[in-house]
Amino acid sequence: MKDIIEQMKAELWEVFDHLHRHPEISWEEWQTTEFLRRELEREGYRVRTFADCPGVVAEIGAGPFTVGVRSDMDALWQEVNGVWQPNHACGHDAHMTIVLGVAKLLRRIGYEPPGTLRFLFQPAEEKGTGALKLIEKGAVDGVSFLYGVHLRPIQEVKGGYAAPAIIHGAAQCIEGRIRGVAAHAARPHLGVNVIEVGSAIVQELGKIHVDPQVPASIKMTKFHAGEKDANTIPDYAEFALDLRAQTNEAMERLVEGLRHVINGVAAIYGAEIELVERTRIVAAHPDPDAVRLMEEAIIAALGTEKCVPPVVTSGGEDFHFYSFQKPELKTTMLGLGCDLRPGLHHPNMTFRRDDLLSGVEILARTVINTFALQGENERVSVTANH
Known part of the structure; x- marks a missing residue:
């Protein structure tokens, strides 16, 4: 898997550079929506967008067991070097690159999910209302596991390390x-x-x-x-x-x-x-099964010593509305270390770009692990019934 990701590196950097150069604030992510739609359709995904709001939902595969991966899309409105403008100072350009990278990687390695794999690109996280809109649109209907990702500042997770959950308040x-x-x-x-x-x-x-x-x-x-x-x-x-x-x-x-x-x-x-x-x-309530699957993926990608405990942070994330509104939905969010400094929402925030590749691998492995776990559970159920 690492070799394929390395081969995709230039392509992923083009994606990131495009998204970084074209930031859009909450509820105005129309060009971002169109860019993601084209990229996902090119990879063979069934894509759904909305007439009344930005956002993208893409699927592949079929079957009742559904695994989802979510990214936020919006930029902040900030003064950058004396000019007020949209600015990706919270890493959402990186999150989109990672999640789109997962969608591309799974196609490149020929992975066929034994169920439905769904990708969500969500507007308006910074307003705290985007997740609720996608819930209203039915974007997580039928989803059993939903995974997210957020870059962590260096004060929380060092570059090259990752946490299987972020305990937002x-x-x-x-x-x-x-x-x-x-x-x-x-x-x-x-x-x-x-x-x-x-x-x-x-x-x-x-x-x-x-x-x-x-x-x-x-x-x-x-x-x-x-x-x-x-x-x-x-x-x-x-x-x-x-x-x-x-x-x-x-x-x-x-x-x-x-x-x-x-x-x-x-x-x-x-x-x-x-x-x-x-x-x-709302505060985070990561599911233990989802956290364990994410932890296994981190260890496989980075090694045991690079997997740190869940990060407790005073920040907030509207990702947690998904499980709050749908308690049966099992969720967790990858906390990806990337030497991000001086901090999230700083207008000149920077991070180590190569760590995004680790994020792609971790999330891809998590998706594969989740479908594999479901397959094992089904086999156990069939054996027990006989």
């Missing part, structure tokens, strides 16, 4: 609006100062407690109030909160605590405070 973005009462700054007792209300919210956030054994945080990340006049008590403010928790249960407690804080502060100051829940990401 839950994340929630909540926006808020405060309405007070305007007044002359010389007569503050006649108004309700929304800046003071916002300050009180920040102070009270620190009093929200969850299980200290579970990492969790809630913090204000944006606040705007007042305009040009410095002698006016402002009566309107907007703010944003970022909530993080390693478990979905801890996230529910954070949100519950936040509502108590908002109600209490509003009552004390006589202000109106409205919360609007935006992006929500």
Whole structure:
């Protein structure tokens, strides 16, 4: 398998360079969709796209047992060297290259899946809504195992190493609006100062407690109030909160605590405070069988010493909506080390490109291992029935 991947190297670099040079932000990945569609059809896959949203679903083989491999597609909107532009600073260009590489590799080695093999290229991961859209489209209907991949920063996994699971936490973005009462700054007792209300919210956030054994945080990340006049008590403010928790249960407690804080502060100051829940990401629950199959593939590709334990990270990923919405679906996500620095979402993020080849091999071996396991299970079942 390694020899075939090495022969594909130049082709994969062309794919990566194209995707890297043509980034598209969430829900606008139309050119990316078309590029992937052409590549997959060229390899003989049955391809499905959608009229109302970007994204690609490709299949080969037939049968009720279905294994899926998923990649995200979208880029970030960032200032890069003084210019605001779409930018692949989260590695989604690399993820697409790896997953498309798996699709190509399995065809080149003549692998015929004893079931259905499905590839998902998903839009809008950065918005936390793309996985839900593909679920709505039926993209994971009938899938038994679903695998993903994400490059890991060097602080988590070194280049040349890999983890069979990424334990992402839950994340929630909540926006808020405060309405007070305007007044002359010389007569503050006649108004309700929304800046003071916002300050009180920040102070009270620190009093929200969850299980200290579970990492969790809630913090204000944006606040705007007042305009040009410095002698006016402002009566309107907007703010944003970022909530993080390693478990979905801890996230529910954070949100519950936040509502108590908002109600209490509003009552004390006589202000109106409205919360609007935006992006929500659920925590990871990797399946033990999927993790074991991924681990076996890592060991086969890199060696036992290069397989590290599942990575626990405070970041979030909408990949985990697939198993959250469909609990019968067995999932895990490959954490691929590639000397990525200085970090994910840095506008000048870089990584060691050759490690993408390892990602192709690991995921391809995982797919083959998964179909082989199903075949063994079926043989055991038939023997037991006789």
